[in-house]
Amino acid sequence: MASSPSGKPVLYSYFRSSCSWRVRIALALKGITYDQVPVNLLKDGGQQLAAEFQVVNPMQQVPALKIDGITLSQSLAIIEYLEETRPNPRLLPQDQKKRAQVRMISDHIVSGIQPLQNLAVLQRVGEKKLEWAQHYITNGFQALEQILKNTAGRYCVGDEVSMADLCLVPQVYNAERYKVDLAPYPTITRINKTLLELEAFQVSHPTKQPDTPAELRA
Amino acid sequence: MIAALVKPVLYSYFRSSCSWRVRIALALKGITYDQVPVNLLKDGGQQLAAEFQVVNPMQQVPALKIDGITLSQSDFGPRVPGLRVIDHLASEMKKMIQTGRGLEWSSCRQTAGLAIIEYLEETRPNPRLLPQDQKKRAQVRMISDHIVSGIQPLQNLAVLQRVGEKKLEWAQHYITNGFQALEQILKNTAGRYCVGDEVSMADLCLVPQVYNAERYKVDLAPYPTITRINKTLLELEAFQVSHPTKQPDTPAELRA
Numbered sequence: 001m002a003s004s005p006s007g008k009p010v011l012y013s014y015f016r017s018s019c020s021w022r023v024r025i026a027l028a029l030k031g032i033t034y035d036q037v038p039v040n041l042l043k044d045g046g047q048q049l050a051a052e053f054q055v056v057n058p059m060q061q062v063p064a065l066k067i068d069g070i071t072l073s074q075s076l077a078i079i080e081y082l083e084e085t086r087p088n089p090r091l092l093p094q095d096q097k098k099r100a101q102v103r104m105i106s107d108h109i110v111s112g113i114q115p116l117q118n119l120a121v122l123q124r125v126g127e128k129k130l131e132w133a134q135h136y137i138t139n140g141f142q143a144l145e146q147i148l149k150n151t152a153g154r155y156c157v158g159d160e161v162s163m164a165d166l167c168l169v170p171q172v173y174n175a176e177r178y179k180v181d182l183a184p185y186p187t188i189t190r191i192n193k194t195l196l197e198l199e200a201f202q203v204s205h206p207t208k209q210p211d212t213p214a215e216l217r218a
Numbered sequence: 219m220i221a222a223l224v225k226p227v228l229y230s231y232f233r234s235s236c237s238w239r240v241r242i243a244l245a246l247k248g249i250t251y252d253q254v255p256v257n258l259l260k261d262g263g264q265q266l267a268a269e270f271q272v273v274n275p276m277q278q279v280p281a282l283k284i285d286g287i288t289l290s291q292s293d294f295g296p297r298v299p300g301l302r303v304i305d306h307l308a309s310e311m312k313k314m315i316q317t318g319r320g321l322e323w324s325s326c327r328q329t330a331g332l333a334i335i336e337y338l339e340e341t342r343p344n345p346r347l348l349p350q351d352q353k354k355r356a357q358v359r360m361i362s363d364h365i366v367s368g369i370q371p372l373q374n375l376a377v378l379q380r381v382g383e384k385k386l387e388w389a390q391h392y393i394t395n396g397f398q399a400l401e402q403i404l405k406n407t408a409g410r411y412c413v414g415d416e417v418s419m420a421d422l423c424l425v426p427q428v429y430n431a432e433r434y435k436v437d438l439a440p441y442p443t444i445t446r447i448n449k450t451l452l453e454l455e456a457f458q459v460s461h462p463t464k465q466p467d468t469p470a471e472l473r474a
Contacts, residue, residue: 058399058402058403059403060399061368068353070353070356070357074359074360074364076359077359077360078356080359081352081355096340097287099336099340100287100333100336103336104290104333107331107333107366110363111366111370112371114367115367115368115372116377121372124388124391132380135380
């Protein structure tokens with residue numbers, strides 16, 4: 001896992017990780033070319049736990065982004081750094097109150113839903129994992145649908161793509177994967193559909209990554 | 219204009235990590251505010267006849283009314299305030315009667331609070347809670363996110379209630395996992411505090427999480443950096459006045 005000889009940023013990513021997908025979307029939207037190093041969360045007991053990866057990221061998580069001489073993890077921290085250093089196109093609105101809304105929605109998904117249905121937790125939950133995942137996604141989407149009724153325009157907050165949208169799409173993908181009925185969430189569904197028409201959300205899609213298994217490849 | 223002259227109002231629960239982070243931020247920035255405690259019902263295996271307080275259940279913690287807006291999920295809550303929650307309460311009470319167990323209001327939503335802190339930082343920038351240097355800012359956010367997304371949600375009230383009997387093991391597992399990673403990252407980033415020598419948003423996240431670790435009897439010996447920084451932070455006034463043992467809603471038996 002040596003650093004890229006090209007000097008380009010290096011993203012350590014798993015094709016199906018929501019957190020990795022968020023960062024892939026951000027990089028695509030901002031037109032940042034990068035090298036990708038896949039880290040398989042299932043193989044070999046979880047490649048993120050291997051000693052070589054620990055040197056890259058002591059927190060042993062994906063995504064990790066090597067950029068500008070540092071290594072960052074935590075998808076929102078990475079996205080905020082990209083926003084500050086490569087500000088165009090924007091991923092956070094200029095208006096402070098709308099920025100707060102974007103962050104609240106992002107936090108709601110990233111802290112309130114995703115961690116409760118991630119791979120590691122579901123492995124620990126065991127047999128009842130499907131029910132568990134459905135419970136937390138449903139709970140989270142009920143609240144989110146209400147939030148979006150107030151904030152959404154074309155996208156989660158108004159009519160510009162923001163960090164909140166980067167969090168939404170991977171979470172809807174997970175909801176579908178865990179067979180959550182999305183009929184009660186028309187706003188979430190509409191926004192998700194609109195976002196998936198954008199190139200950045202397509203090139204970054206789990207079905208199109210270097211490590212996507214053949215049977216899942218688009 | 220007028221909104222700016224009105225003191226902010228914080229809806230808070232004394233023991234909520236998420237509320238505590240925001241209380242620290244307000245104290246550090248010298249922002250005076252009014253506090254409205256939101257009592258989460260306690261599960262103490264109490265008799266059905268025991269009194270419990272139900273304070274406006276529509277509030278979520280933390281929620282901050284400031285500058286004419288409310289930063290929380292209750293701002294985005296159901297159009298008919300209270301109805302959905304009253305239904306929930308009624309069904310919880312039925313359950314309580316059926317099982318004879320005490321009720322834990324575990325579905326009162328906790329918001330992570332970082333969006334609130336970032337808003338305070340942007341609108342009241344002094345003293346800073348995020349470093350000026352972009353890379354250090356990223357480190358502060360990384361550490362904060364690790365705690366608020368990677369540790370706290372996995373040991374909050376609602377989840378532990380769902381886990382049931384093995385809740386202590388579960389809480390200890392996730393805090394331990396999270397602290398192992400955190401200790402490693404802090405070895406690289408810490409000075410006097412989590413990132414260098416200035417108090418930052420990361421420190422606001424650390425202290426409440428250590429409090430939880432102690433509450434769930436996690437052995438902190440393997441985490442000397444976490445322990446040292448926590449101790450140093452607790453010497454600061456903002457971390458003391460905001461402490462769970464000193465809030466308007468702190469129960470008498472826990473009061474400092």
